[in-house]
Amino acid sequence: MQIYICVKHVPDSAAHITILDKNRIEENVNFLLNPYDEHAITESIKIKDKYPGSEVIAVCLGKQDAEKTLRSAMAMGADRSILIASDALHDSIATARILKAAIEQDGNPGLIFTGKESIDSEGMQTQFRIGALFDFPVATNVVRLDIEADAVIVDTQMSGGIANTYEMTLPCVIGAGRGLNTPGYPTFPDVVKSKKKPVKKIALTDLLVETAHSSTNIIALEPLTQTRTPEEITGNAKEIALKIVNILKEEAKVI
Amino acid sequence: MMKNVGVIIELDNGRVKESNWGMITLARQKNTKLFAFVINAAPGKLKPALELFGITNIVDICFAKDWENNPAKNPAVWAKVLINVIKEYHIDAVFGLSTAMGKDLMPRMAALIEAPLIMDCFSVDLENNLAKTSQYSGKTIATIKLTGDVLLFGVRPNCVEPVEAQVSSEILKFEGTHIHSKGLKVIKAGDTDKSSKINLAEADVIVAGGRGMKNAENFTLLFLCAQKLKAALGASRVAVDSGWVPYSMQVGQTGEKVSPIVYIACGISGSVQHFAGMKTSGMVIAVNMDENAAIMSTCDYYAVADALKIIPELTKLL
Known part of the structure; x- marks a missing residue:
């Protein structure tokens, strides 16, 4: 079975974000593999261990520098990868079309993984769009996965610790959630090995993807400024507790 | 039009x-x-x-x-x-x-x-x-x-x-007749109708604990306080990764993103990733022993104190 993992090259969540021209970020910050995608890779490797002969392929739409993220994916165990190089920002509608074309051109997906969302655009939807384009079933925020001959059983995390259990036919699309597994850090030999694994580079224009009639475009980006002015609550434990109660009552009006 | x-x-x-x-x-x-x-x-x-x-x-x-x-x-x-x-x-x-x-x-x-x-x-x-x-x-x-x-x-x-x-x-x-879903079957739908637990994402008040709570048992103190406040219980990633509380309680970048009227952070330092999940809260009250913790300068009210001592007092008053 061929397992495709759609990965994204995103700014480190701890990076300081500077906005340029009021509509894009200064990209001179540390970029890395989207954290949720690590769970997708880890799960793919587990499936490959269960079904020897499977192939795990990481796919990324991003700038040339995204090769770094693909190397990370391969250090974590992906066999090879595909980079669709593009400097432009693509919305989830276009991204899904492009990823679908790249996967279709490359092989025959038995499973497609994504992270449940990317930590930069936080759109939460590309997995569903890929599923719809392929006409594959989709589950997102998957925290448990059992694979059988022609179906998968997944638990998806709902609110308050509640899970839904779905059965999906194969092929299908899985949006990996954080509870799915614990990604391991690659060892030094893994990293060395990943440097020798192949990265297939495709030009976006070669995929001949038609432009969708719908889109989402970022027209302005501004920093979220903190406007809070902290005020200290002093006293002993009892006095502090009493002051908090007063704030909750008088100011916040929640009790 | x-x-x-x-x-x-x-x-x-x-x-x-x-x-x-x-x-x-x-x-x-x-x-x-x-x-x-x-x-x-x-x-x-x-x-x-x-x-x-x-x-x-x-x-x-x-x-x-x-x-x-x-x-x-x-x-x-x-x-x-x-x-x-x-x-x-x-x-x-x-x-x-x-x-x-x-x-x-x-x-x-x-x-x-x-x-x-x-x-x-x-x-x-x-x-x-x-x-x-x-x-x-x-x-x-x-x-x-x-x-x-x-x-x-x-x-x-x-x-x-x-x-x-x-x-x-x-x-x-x-x-909605004759519509089926090809490929996806529901085996078990978690009973979201049971509202015994207050939903984190929709709660008006959240009481959350972090590293300063020290262990799983101390979260009971927060739970009792949250119950009195009709608040939901949240946690930072440290508390989740330490195994004190389940992942479903995590607030932050890789957890739940919340905007309650009041967010009470107990023993939470306030990492960038934690802020990503709660910065749109109406009011933030922080209780932390460390006056230099990031959260102390980005909240509305702060007390330099041990949350393990403040919370039981608060619960008594509610």
């Missing part, structure tokens, strides 16, 4: 969840006609409340009982039925809550008709087709232009103050 705007009503035990009212208020804009999409409920009971918030058309979506595979709980079936409703009533824009349910439903709908969708938005301008949402771990606010025949908005719970606007409404019956 008049726009037909649909709102997907999220129910809890047959009642309209509180967070719907703010969402409806956001959807009610100049030149809009509001359609409430009510799935598998008794719309007659909900009618007076929906009318109070400006809903003129209630679309009562019911499923035939003889369907296989529990379609009533199948998000793939719901998405298809809702797309039919959108077509039937010439809906221009759809609002839903960006809750766990919304996150499993709205992207399915958007994908089926390749419509633009912004999840977790807190501001929508239907005249110019713009939505605002946070990006880059909550460090920026993006204004996004949507282009398409039907626009979808997943609204962050609690982001808009509910405002009433009394109208009268009619109920339109919509039979």
Whole structure:
């Protein structure tokens, strides 16, 4: 079975974000593999261990520098990868079309993984769009996965610790959630090995993807400024507790 | 031109969840006609409340009982039925809550008709087709232009103050017959109707604990306090990774994103990643032993104190 993992090259969540021209970020910050995608890779490797002969392929739409993220994916165990190089920002509608074309051109997906969302655009939807384009079933925020001959059983995390259990036919699309597994850090030999694994580079224009009639475009980006002015609550434990109660009552009006 | 705007009503035990009212208020804009999409409920009971918030058309979506595979709980079936409703009533824009349910439903709908969708938005301008949402771990606010025949908005719970606007409404019956979901079956749907636990994403008050709570047992102190406050219990990643509380309680970048009226952070240092999940809270109260913790300079009230001593005192007073 061929397992495709759609990965994204995103700014480190701890990076300081500077906005340029009021509509894009200064990209001179540390970029890395989207954290949720690590769970997708880890799960793919587990499936490959269960079904020897499977192939795990990481796919990324991003700038040339995204090769770094693909190397990370391969250090974590992906066999090879595909980079669709593009400097432009693509919305989830276009991204899904492009990823679908790249996967279709490359092989025959038995499973497609994504992270449940990317930590930069936080759109939460590309997995569903890929599923719809392929006409594959989709589950997102998957925290448990059992694979059988022609179906998968997944638990998806709902609110308050509640899970839904779905059965999906194969092929299908899985949006990996954080509870799915614990990604391991690659060892030094893994990293060395990943440097020798192949990265297939495709030009976006070669995929001949038609432009969708719908889109989402970022027209302005501004920093979220903190406007809070902290005020200290002093006293002993009892006095502090009493002051908090007063704030909750008088100011916040929640009790 | 008049726009037909649909709102997907999220129910809890047959009642309209509180967070719907703010969402409806956001959807009610100049030149809009509001359609409430009510799935598998008794719309007659909900009618007076929906009318109070400006809903003129209630679309009562019911499923035939003889369907296989529990379609009533199948998000793939719901998405298809809702797309039919959108077509039937010439809906221009759809609002839903960006809750766990919304996150499993709205992207399915958007994908089926390749419509633009912004999840977790807190501001929508239907005249110019713009939505605002946070990006880059909550460090920026993006204004996004949507282009398409039907626009979808997943609204962050609690982001808009509910405002009433009394109208009268009619109920339109919509039979969602003969729709199946190819490939996805519901084996077990977690009983989201049991409201014994207060939902983190929709709570008015959240009491959250971090490293300063020291162990799992101490979270009981927070739980007792939260119970008195009718608050939800949250946690930082440290508390989750230490195994003190389950992941479902995590607030932050890789956990739940919340906007309660009050967020009480106990023994939480306030990492960038934690802030990403709670910075849109109304009021932040921090209790921490370390006066240099990041949270102390980015909150509204702070006490340099041991949360393990303050919380029991607070619980006594409630």
